Amino acid sequence: TSSHTRVGILNNPASKIKEDNTAIARGILAAFLTQNNSNLKSFLSKLSKEETAKSLAAGTKIVKFLIPGMDGDTFEKKYNTLGLDLIKTQQMFCQEVLKLLPGQMAVISNGR
Numbered sequence: 001t002s003s004h005t006r007v008g009i010l011n012n013p014a015s016k017i018k019e020d021n022t023a024i025a026r027g028i029l030a031a032f033l034t035q036n037n038s039n040l041k042s043f044l045s046k047l048s049k050e051e052t053a054k055s056l057a058a059g060t061k062i063v064k065f066l067i068p069g070m071d072g073d074t075f076e077k078k079y080n081t082l083g084l085d086l087i088k089t090q091q092m093f094c095q096e097v098l099k100l101l102p103g104q105m106a107v108i109s110n111g112r
Helices: 023-034 037-047 050-057 072-081 085-096
Strands: none
Touching: 023 037, 023 050, 023 072, 023 085
């Protein structure tokens, strides 16, 4: 709710990382890298819905969930070129540095 708040996401999946089970994670990363804050917030809200996850798992392309105002071409290019190495690196950081179990969630805060 504050213009001074920053949000970041690290992926710590419990299952083996593959293209077909990382659509949401890759969508979030691509959006963070390509969209402005207002579009990012709306898109992340849309991606966080259970029906969106079910639809993606059923084979719906992520571009169907883009919101008006998003730079769809830039997003799609980034989404399609994001490798799985970034998610694997985040998983390793979560488990080796933060000592989280696979799939375990945490909130990390660094405030004043």
